[in-house]
Amino acid sequence: MLAAENLTLMRGGRAVVTGLAAQIEPGQITAIVGPNGAGKSSLLLGLAGLLVPAQGSVTLDGQALASLHPRARAQAIGYLPQSPDIAWDVAVEALVALGRLPWRDRGAAAIEGALDALALQELRQRPVSQLSGGERARVLLARVLAGEPKWILTDEPLAALDLAQQLSLVAHLKACAAAGQGVVVVLHDLGIAMNHADRLLVLKDGHLIAQGSPQVALAPDVIAQGWQVNARWIGEAGAQALVAGSR
């Protein structure tokens, strides 16, 4: 279990997450949502152990992340930043193989597994500069999977993808969760969060204003509080759409 206790995170001398407490279970998709500037990406960095808490702690199965050796932490938690720029025009295969860096082994089986899981076998020799947006997103996720982490933390992986690509990537994340990995994902699209996440953390101004199942955490009153928008959900469970009214 990944747990935050009284977590306060600072960036640039400013508190971006304040006094947050949450417990995140493996085997499901936990989505972090909130308006722009709510501290979603910072919270994800904190949960990944990449932003040291100013107060409180993040623990992984009871052990403080800050006390783990960087390699041990890297073996347990895979982190995928929001649309990273790839410095060198490497082939898909070489990029995915970077996922083995925390283990310092070749990990051929894990790399093949990741290429298979994201249907990248045909693209394995292709330079990353020649990939479409959807292919690139799959390759970046495959890099994380190749490290066989217990936890996958990803920041807005669906940004810049079209609808079909979004659903395909969500399906891959669901498969990871079904296989027992913990998946924590920062999402912008509340519809995707409502229909596909198992649990939600709703942030506003660095504070957790709601958490729980999508129905509870994205109830109209929470949306009104978080986004200052009057909105309601329509449609049946699993295929709901948000209809926004007035501010």
Next chain:
Amino acid sequence: MNRASLAFAGLLTVLLPLSLLAGRVWIDPFAAALPDNAGLILAELRLPRAVLAITIGAGLGAAGAAMQGYLRNPLADPGLFGIAPMAALGAVASFWLGTAIPPALAAWSLPLMALAGAGLGMALLALIAGRTSHDAAGGAGGGIALFTLAGLMLASLAGALTALAITLAPNPFALSEIVLWLNGALTDRSWREVAIAAPLTLAGIAVLALAARSLDALTLGEEAARSMGMEPGRLLALLVVGVGLTVGAGVAVAGIIGFVGLVVPHLVRPLTDRLPSSLILPSALAGACLVLAADSVVRVLPFVTELRLGIALSLIGAPFFLWLLLRMRRGRL
């Protein structure tokens, strides 16, 4: 050892004997009678000079590959980005200290100050790069432009301070000597210079090789790299020491030789998977080939005085830099 290393190691074994034979006095290995002083020329002039060219080229090639990986910038170069000028500033400062240094240390003061200058330059560059990488989050192009400008600023600042130190030099007779040395050359170098530069350069390349995996992790940016276990403090320390040793040792014995670190990784990259870890050793070998070949060519060019090696490489390197810029503008880098 990868394909690129084998290729450049093979090239080096061809270039080395050719370089030994070429010069004002050509030595024909198939001639019935060798010139009288052939043995002396080979053992005391050409061999140390060739070994020094290999040493300096290897150091600059490895340093360029490591710097390009660390700064995630294909335009990074120890000379252009101020590391070699900082080493030169250190070396010139050691002339200044002159009599203040105890005689026992005097022989080592120039190389040591050059190493310190190079290390300091790398640390300053990393500091600037670290700051800009936060400010430029999201704007990848802006990041590269900022690093490049920061490096050029560091180079021109170190150059200006060096010029100032020379202008105010207490001993005017040393002036012309310093200016000539700054231009970079391997003329009249002996085994003494090899003894200073070779061990330091080898140590530096070994230190840079230790950084290889962390440099690979940086391919996806600093946060992704840290998530894969890269430790920024350790990596910076390896870069400061490794670049300080390789570039500082080269500058200490041969002055500033620019553009090798810029050009070489680009020659090597297409032969590899393009990750920084695959570039360091082949770039060292390719750098050795480039400097050895260039030094052999300047030696046989029919000029009244020998063309300075540093100037010759700049004449090749500057148009190459321009070509890289044009390619980057078309998004092909």
